[in-house]
Amino acid sequence: MLQVNNIEVAYMSVIRVLHGVSLTVDDGKIVALIGANGGGKTTTLKSISGLLKTEEGEITSGNIIFNNHRIDKYHPESIAGLGISQVMEGRRVLEHLSVEENLNIGAYRRNDRAGIKSDLDMVFNYFPKLKDFRRRTSGYLSGGEQQMLVIGRAMMARPKLMLLDEPSLGLAPLFVHEIFKIIKKINAEQKVAILLVEQNVRAAFGIADYGYVMENGRIVLDGPADKLRDNEDVKEFYLGLSTVGSQKSFRDIKHYRRRKRWLS
Amino acid sequence: MTFFLQLVITGFGLGMVYALIAIGFVIILKCSKAFNIAQGQFVMIGGYLGFTFLVTFNLPVWASILAAIAVAVVMGGLIERLTLRPLVGQSVLAIIMMTIALGTILEGVATLVWGGEYKAYHGALPTITLKVGEFSIPPETLIGIIVSILVVVALMALFRYAKIGLAMRATAEDEQVVQSVGIKVTSIYTISWMIACVVGVVSGIILGGVSGVMVSMSEVGMKALAVVLLGGIDSIGGAILAGIIIGVLENVAAGYLDPLLPSGGGLANVFPFIIIIIVLIFKPHGLFGLKRIERI
Ligand SMILES: Nc1ncnc2c1ncn2[C@@H]1O[C@H](COP(=O)(O)OP(=O)(O)OP(=O)(O)O)[C@@H](O)[C@H]1O
Ligand SMILES: [Mg+2]
Numbered sequence: 001m002l003q004v005n006n007i008e009v010a011y012m013s014v015i016r017v018l019h020g021v022s023l024t025v026d027d028g029k030i031v032a033l034i035g036a037n038g039g040g041k042t043t044t045l046k047s048i049s050g051l052l053k054t055e056e057g058e059i060t061s062g063n064i065i066f067n068n069h070r071i072d073k074y075h076p077e078s079i080a081g082l083g084i085s086q087v088m089e090g091r092r093v094l095e096h097l098s099v100e101e102n103l104n105i106g107a108y109r110r111n112d113r114a115g116i117k118s119d120l121d122m123v124f125n126y127f128p129k130l131k132d133f134r135r136r137t138s139g140y141l142s143g144g145e146q147q148m149l150v151i152g153r154a155m156m157a158r159p160k161l162m163l164l165d166e167p168s169l170g171l172a173p174l175f176v177h178e179i180f181k182i183i184k185k186i187n188a189e190q191k192v193a194i195l196l197v198e199q200n201v202r203a204a205f206g207i208a209d210y211g212y213v214m215e216n217g218r219i220v221l222d223g224p225a226d227k228l229r230d231n232e233d234v235k236e237f238y239l240g241l242s243t244v245g246s247q248k249s250f251r252d253i254k255h256y257r258r259r260k261r262w263l264s
Numbered sequence: 265m266t267f268f269l270q271l272v273i274t275g276f277g278l279g280m281v282y283a284l285i286a287i288g289f290v291i292i293l294k295c296s297k298a299f300n301i302a303q304g305q306f307v308m309i310g311g312y313l314g315f316t317f318l319v320t321f322n323l324p325v326w327a328s329i330l331a332a333i334a335v336a337v338v339m340g341g342l343i344e345r346l347t348l349r350p351l352v353g354q355s356v357l358a359i360i361m362m363t364i365a366l367g368t369i370l371e372g373v374a375t376l377v378w379g380g381e382y383k384a385y386h387g388a389l390p391t392i393t394l395k396v397g398e399f400s401i402p403p404e405t406l407i408g409i410i411v412s413i414l415v416v417v418a419l420m421a422l423f424r425y426a427k428i429g430l431a432m433r434a435t436a437e438d439e440q441v442v443q444s445v446g447i448k449v450t451s452i453y454t455i456s457w458m459i460a461c462v463v464g465v466v467s468g469i470i471l472g473g474v475s476g477v478m479v480s481m482s483e484v485g486m487k488a489l490a491v492v493l494l495g496g497i498d499s500i501g502g503a504i505l506a507g508i509i510i511g512v513l514e515n516v517a518a519g520y521l522d523p524l525l526p527s528g529g530g531l532a533n534v535f536p537f538i539i540i541i542i543v544l545i546f547k548p549h550g551l552f553g554l555k556r557i558e559r560i
Contacts, residue, residue: 054439076443088440092438094433096433097437101430105430105434105441105445108427108430108446157445
């Protein structure tokens with residue numbers, strides 16, 4: 001469904017951020033993309049959704065294919081039209097608009113009134129809180145409610161692929177569990193593929209089918225999520241299951257290459 | 265009492281015109297984050313268009329207004345596409361400079377096309393009158409009030425209920441989000457400039473009916489800035505309320521105080537600027553701006 005092929009990305013033509021990133025998302029799957037801060041995860045999502053172009057970023061080589069369309073040169077609105085919805089980092093609700101208006105904006109490109117109405121009910125079904133607050137100004141919702149709202153807004157477009165950027169950011173542990181359960185449910189019931197960027201590696205690998213680990217603009221490790229979960233390095237660096245110092249990186253480990261070969 | 269009522273009603277008419285011009289400012293501020301200095305020139309062009317359609321072509325009022333609106337839509341669209349679009353992503357200062365240039369060019373165009381002379385067309389308006397107590401509202405004021413109320417109601421409905429209005433409000437908040445859901449922001453810009461141009465032109469027709477048209481009429485744009493400030497810069501509802509307040513206050517103050525001044529008049533011309541100074545000093549965020557949402 002989605003193939004990112006060896007893309008390199010630079011901001012303002014000089015700040016090179018991605019150095020040949022490739023990844024694949026298959027129909028109906030959840031793929032997790034994890035890695036340290038500043039590794040280029042958000043940049044990867046923005047490259048796919050086209051929003052990179054709104055920030056003076058550019059894909060300087062490689063390509064992105066989505067359902068037989070080569071989309072790396074498309075404008076964000078055309079990419080959204082093909083069925084890719086990005087939920088941006090940091091709960092970007094339209095603050096002065098009501099909850100319902102925020103959801104309606106998600107369905108902006110659609111004209112099937114009946115479908116929009118039933119999808120609104122579907123979103124309210126996944127997030128009953130939003131229904132109670134439908135007339136409320138969204139800027140006054142709590143962080144968790146805003147996260148539900150932006151996910152709901154993305155669903156209103158009836159996407160084939162959702163790009164979720166750190167949905168757990170700043171949420172209480174119990175609520176993280178809750179939201180990941182709902183994400184899994186949406187994926188299963190609505191048949192929407194999900195590319196999930198997360199710091200909460202445990203939660204992400206808990207629902208993902210496949211995972212990629214990113215560092216300094218490169219994919220350094222990938223594999224089925226259950227295998228990655230058991231991987232010693234992932235355990236050590238991202239699941240905090242080791243007592244070794246925290247300053248190390250994959251790049252410092254000699255046996256990393258061998259591991260990668262073993263995994264692929 | 266009749267005199268007072270008269271001042272209030274004509275002031276209300278004037279205030280609605282200020283409100284329309286201010287709405288033009290607010291719409292552009294919301295999408296381009298810059299003051300459109302040429303808004304007053306849109307008004308002036310509207311006045312001349314009113315003259316052309318009402319007098320030269322001898323069209324009825326409603327047809328003249330519709331024709332002028334059509335011209336305004338084309339004009340607003342062209343202006344955005346040709347002069348503002350290339351500046352997307354540039355600094356606010358660049359946009360303001362562009363609108364200053366636009367304003368001057370529009371004055372030049374008006375001088376070329378209409379000769380820049382004083383034109384009046386209140387004679388071409390139908391003579392309907394409405395009596396309030398002893399005082400009968402003059403037809404140009406009455407028509408002005410009706411038209412401006414219609415336009416304001418239409419705009420409010422557009423922003424509140426129409427899909428495109430929702431998209432415009434969303435774009436004002438977060439352009440990236442709006443693009444991520446598949447809305448083309450450049451078309452939102454185009455529509456914003458079209459609407460700004462339409463409200464400018466319609467207020468020009470109304471104002472031209474009341475006081476005639478000439479190139480210097482564009483100065484009313486600067487007066488409407490007081491309305492924008494008082495209204496809180498980013499609020500359409502605030503602009504309407506502030507427009508009415510300033511229009512009525514200005515008219516009443518001028519009506520009672522002008523005869524007492526040694527010059528015998530002129531208060532109306534400075535009144536809005538006195539308001540600008542007072543607002544900037546005591547209430548720099550205006551009276552009715554959108555609330556900044558800050559949660560802890
Ligand atoms: N608009 C931009 N202009 C210039 N540099 C940018 C821009 N956005 C991101 N960068 C740089 O690109 C690098 C990767 O950023 P990115 O946001 O993709 O990281 P990330 O993996 O999402 O990090 P985090 O986990 O902190 O969200 C960082 O060094 C960042 O400073
Ligand atoms: Mg990020």
